[in-house]
Amino acid sequence: MRITVNGEVRDLSALDPDMxxxxxxxxxxxxxxxxxxxxxxxxxxxxxxxxxxATRACQTPLSSVGNGQVITIEGxxxxxxxxxxxxxxxxxxxxxxxxxxxxxxxxxxLLSENKRPSDADIDxxxxxxxxxxxxYNRVRAAIHQAARSLA
Amino acid sequence: xxxxxxxxxxxxxxxxxxxxxxxxxxxLGFQPKAQAQxxxxxxxxxxxxxxxxxxxxxxxxxxxxxxxxxxxYHGLATLAAEExxxxxxxxxxxxxxxxxRAYGNLTAGxxxxxxxxxxxIPSSWERYRRxxxxxxEMLRSAAAAAWNVPVSEVLAENGQLTAGSRRAGYGDMIAAxxxxxxxxxxxxxxxxxxxxxxxxxxxxxxxxxxxxxxQNYTLDxxxxxxxxxxxxHPPRFGATVQSFDAAKARAVRGVVDVVQIPRxxxxxxxxxxxxxxxxxxxxxxWNEARAEKRGSADLRKAYLEAAERAGAPAANRxxxxxxxxxxxxxxxxxxxxxxxxxxxxxxxxxVVRRARDGTIEIWGGHQMPDIxxxxxxxxxxxxxxxxxxxxxKSGGGFxxxxxxxxxxxxxxxxxxxxxxxxxxxxLTWTREDDMTGGRYRPMYVHKMRVGLDAQGRISGWHQRIVxxxxxxxxxxxxxxxxxxxxATSVEGASDTPYQxxxxxxxxxxxxxxxxxxxxxxxxHTHTAYAVETMIDEIASATGKDPxxxxxxxxxxxxxxxxxxxxxxxxxGWTTEPAPGxxxxxxxxxxxxxxxxxxxxxxxxxxxxxxxxxxAAVDCGIAINPxxxxxxxxxxxxxxxxxxxxxxxxxxxxxxxxxxxxSYTPLRIDRMPKVEVHILPxxxxxxxxxxxxxxxxxxxxxxxxxxxxxxxxxxLPFAKGMTS
Ligand code: FES
Ligand code: FES
Numbered sequence: 062m063r064i065t066v067n068g069e070v071r072d073l074s075a076l077d078p079d080m081x082x083x084x085x086x087x088x089x090x091x092x093x094x095x096x097x098x099x100x101x102x103x104x105x106x107x108x109x110x111x112x113x114x115a116t117r118a119c120q121t122p123l124s125s126v127g128n129g130q131v132i133t134i135e136g137x138x139x140x141x142x143x144x145x146x147x148x149x150x151x152x153x154x155x156x157x158x159x160x161x162x163x164x165x166x167x168x169x170x171l172l173s174e175n176k177r178p179s180d181a182d183i184d185x186x187x188x189x190x191x192x193x194x195x196x197y198n199r200v201r202a203a204i205h206q207a208a209r210s211l212a
Numbered sequence: 213x214x215x216x217x218x219x220x221x222x223x224x225x226x227x228x229x230x231x232x233x234x235x236x237x238x239x240l241g242f243q244p245k246a247q248a249q250x251x252x253x254x255x256x257x258x259x260x261x262x263x264x265x266x267x268x269x270x271x272x273x274x275x276x277x278x279x280x281x282x283x284x285y286h287g288l289a290t291l292a293a294e295e296x297x298x299x300x301x302x303x304x305x306x307x308x309x310x311x312x313r314a315y316g317n318l319t320a321g322x323x324x325x326x327x328x329x330x331x332x333i334p335s336s337w338e339r340y341r342r343x344x345x346x347x348x349e350m351l352r353s354a355a356a357a358a359w360n361v362p363v364s365e366v367l368a369e370n371g372q373l374t375a376g377s378r379r380a381g382y383g384d385m386i387a388a389x390x391x392x393x394x395x396x397x398x399x400x401x402x403x404x405x406x407x408x409x410x411x412x413x414x415x416x417x418x419x420x421x422x423x424x425x426x427q428n429y430t431l432d433x434x435x436x437x438x439x440x441x442x443x444x445h446p447p448r449f450g451a452t453v454q455s456f457d458a459a460k461a462r463a464v465r466g467v468v469d470v471v472q473i474p475r476x477x478x479x480x481x482x483x484x485x486x487x488x489x490x491x492x493x494x495x496x497x498w499n500e501a502r503a504e505k506r507g508s509a510d511l512r513k514a515y516l517e518a519a520e521r522a523g524a525p526a527a528n529r530x531x532x533x534x535x536x537x538x539x540x541x542x543x544x545x546x547x548x549x550x551x552x553x554x555x556x557x558x559x560x561x562x563v564v565r566r567a568r569d570g571t572i573e574i575w576g577g578h579q580m581p582d583i584x585x586x587x588x589x590x591x592x593x594x595x596x597x598x599x600x601x602x603x604x605k606s607g608g609g610f611x612x613x614x615x616x617x618x619x620x621x622x623x624x625x626x627x628x629x630x631x632x633x634x635x636x637x638x639l640t641w642t643r644e645d646d647m648t649g650g651r652y653r654p655m656y657v658h659k660m661r662v663g664l665d666a667q668g669r670i671s672g673w674h675q676r677i678v679x680x681x682x683x684x685x686x687x688x689x690x691x692x693x694x695x696x697x698x699a700t701s702v703e704g705a706s707d708t709p710y711q712x713x714x715x716x717x718x719x720x721x722x723x724x725x726x727x728x729x730x731x732x733x734x735x736h737t738h739t740a741y742a743v744e745t746m747i748d749e750i751a752s753a754t755g756k757d758p759x760x761x762x763x764x765x766x767x768x769x770x771x772x773x774x775x776x777x778x779x780x781x782x783x784g785w786t787t788e789p790a791p792g793x794x795x796x797x798x799x800x801x802x803x804x805x806x807x808x809x810x811x812x813x814x815x816x817x818x819x820x821x822x823x824x825x826x827a828a829v830d831c832g833i834a835i836n837p838x839x840x841x842x843x844x845x846x847x848x849x850x851x852x853x854x855x856x857x858x859x860x861x862x863x864x865x866x867x868x869x870x871x872x873x874s875y876t877p878l879r880i881d882r883m884p885k886v887e888v889h890i891l892p893x894x895x896x897x898x899x900x901x902x903x904x905x906x907x908x909x910x911x912x913x914x915x916x917x918x919x920x921x922x923x924x925x926x927l928p929f930a931k932g933m934t935s
Binding site: 080081093096103104133151153155157159183184187191192193195200201 | 609
């Protein structure tokens with residue numbers, strides 16, 4: 062099993078093909094920016110991009126990744142991503158920060174598809190990302206700010 | 213229940229155990245002899261306790277408090293940097309531990325280190341400014357000596373020391389400065405000279421790391437050779453391991469060992485996934501002889517019955533019974549509050565490593581590191597000073613990481629010991645462990661009777677509170693529970709600021725095997741709801757404006773009145789809301805911070821939408837105004853989620869909710885707009901981590917009553933709106 066993570070090919074043949082991508086990333090590849098929060102696709106903390114699509118790594122068995130290009134928070138490197146991360150920082154979105162990798166991955170995926178998301182678009186794209194610190198208003202404001210800065 | 217064994221918490225010989233009631237909240241401590249012998253003491257060398265300065269001038273502040281997201285690291289950096297005169301961009305913060313003299317929480321007399329009760333800022337306000345100022349003066353003296361000029365000619369600004377044309381970075385003088393005698397009573401900057409306190413910096417110091425995935429939490433720890441442990445815990449509180457069959461678990465690829473520990477059976481593996489699969493394959497037979505087998509329905513029945521009987525008096529003003537007897541009319545109400553889980557997004561965990569020389573390191577979100585160190589030392593059979601505690605930032609906490617029995621630290625050390633210390637161990641709780649692991653906000657019933665006289669004035673207030681005590685059945689019961697009253701069950705009700713001449717608050721603490729704990733704002737999470745909705749009910753029963761009635765009853769309470777007025781003003785309370793919108797108000801003080809909220813809602817059928825929340829807060833001097841805003845926003849969102857839909861229930865003693873699909877914190881689509889207004893103040897700063905949470909429930913309930921006439925007294929709303 063070979064998987065491309067942040068542009069690098071990783072040989073993960075030694076692993077159980079049922080192992081969720083989340084645990085392979087965190088425990089084997091050593092990329093711990095992708096977080097574990099629930100394991101059942103309910104919190105979004107584990108969100109990564111597979112071929113640009115926001116994907117819950119905790120419910121993605123390694124065997125299903127195939128030739129998909131996996132991008133994690135550590136590998137974000139597009140103008141949209143930079144705009145999102147800058148907006149996140151200037152608006153001090155993070156409190157504990159634990160959910161924020163996932164929030165940012167979802168936000169980048171949203172803005173890559175939709176240059177000017179409405180509040181309803183944001184709700185639809187971000188409702189799967191739980192923030193127990195309830196930083197939601199700043200998440201929303203940062204998405205709007207990033208959209209403006211990219212316009 | 214996970215019993216707290218007094219033996220486990222026996223303080224070490226070097227310490228004596230003390231306890232104190234602070235702000236209505238009991239705190240406990242290990243008081244080291246050094247402190248006991250030198251009250252006031254000599255000033256600590258800031259370079260040994262609170263600050264490091266690298267040769268390149270970068271400053272590391274050592275924090276006495278644990279950061280679970282509340283921003284205390286940023287707060288302490290601000291205080292130290294203000295006096296040290298360095299830009300915040302040059303400052304980072306790391307956790308300190310194992311030095312109660314330096315890090316003991318001063319709101320508890322400095323006896324031991326803990327974070328909680330929104331006390332981080334009150335404890336640090338003086339301490340971290342003084343550390344910065346003392347360091348600054350030592351740097352100036354070192355420069356003066358090196359340059360052979362009077363100290364008065366040396367300026368310390370922006371991380372630079374200058375005298376005439378001489379110039380050096382702080383890093384250049386640090387070696388000499390650290391060796392100087394420590395001056396005492398260094399003058400602190402007057403408010404007029406502050407450049408950081410009260411201002412909003414371009415960035416919170418940890419924003420970058422928390423935005424690019426580089427912030428490390430306990431569960432992110434990776435050490436060479438480290439193994440991962442997942443523990444099978446009993447399905448019912450109080451059960452213990454009878455026997456287990458590990459054959460199938462050991463057959464799972466990656467599983468290295470299966471060991472029994474006091475609280476269950478641990479599966480140890482090379483990856484988290486293997487440990488989880490191994491646990492699924494494990495068969496454990498539990499001894500449930502002493503397990504709690506009652507469900508929520510049984511408890512509810514028992515609590516409602518208990519509410520019919522007198523409890524221990526927690527407050528007694530005037531003669532409530534006589535006043536109620538005279539009353540022209542009575543309002544009676546019974547409120548029901550469910551168990552609540554903290555459900556912090558980073559599940560609990562801890563990492564343990566023993567070195568060849570026998571010393572041990574423990575990484576974790578250590579909210580009470582001294583206590584955990586003592587407990588760990590007893591399990592490991594070493595002295596506390598052979599254990600180094602690494603205090604990690606955590607993915608939330610909300611009270612869950614302050615546990616008197618060491619909890620996951622004890623589990624992790626037990627696992628490492630059970631595998632003969634042969635590898636570092638990361639103990640990981642799954643979300644399911646975290647959700648079903650107990651330590652909930654207790655379930656409570658309040659039964660209230662309030663009388664009104666013919667003029668509509670309050671004639672007797674009787675409030676009976678039934679629920680588990682947080683401090684009973686802990687080694688600290690003797691200190692914490694006085695005359696049958698645990699202050700954490702009644703705070704916010706027994707000390708209500710409302711001028712009610714005849715008031716009695718009683719409490720009956722129940723005995724249930726479900727472990728309970730402080731949950732963001734503790735007792736205020738239920739008392740504020742009962743009191744503030746009852747005040748509203750009195751207002752409607754007497755045709756008074758809810759803000760006006762509160763103002764009258766708070767005639768002597770200027771700070772409550774000021775936030776109430778500010779929130780009402782900013783929300784346009786005296787104007788009519790838009791058609792279809794309804795407003796509710798609440799004001800509540802907790803942990804010496806005053807918060808008033810005006811909530812505006814719309815309804816579609818039974819579905820409540822919170823459209824807007826206007827908050828006014830008085831926390832004394834706002835050190836980091838933007839962080840105050842963030843904490844109030846977050847506290848509101850956290851409380852709103854609970855009020856709308858969170859509840860933890862049990863069936864035959866087994867927790868029903870296992871994950872975020874059935875235990876449902878607020879999500880973005882339900883988050884209202886929040887405006888936070890900070891009252892300008894010169895009073896000493898108080899904490900803001902908790903006080904935003906208590907008033908949101910009652911403000912919302914009062915708006916719903918306005919909209920529908922319905923008084924929701926059964927929580928959460930998901931239940932109370934439909935029953
Ligand atoms: S860990 Fe994947 S959605 Fe929660
Ligand atoms: S910032 Fe703490 S969970 Fe989102």
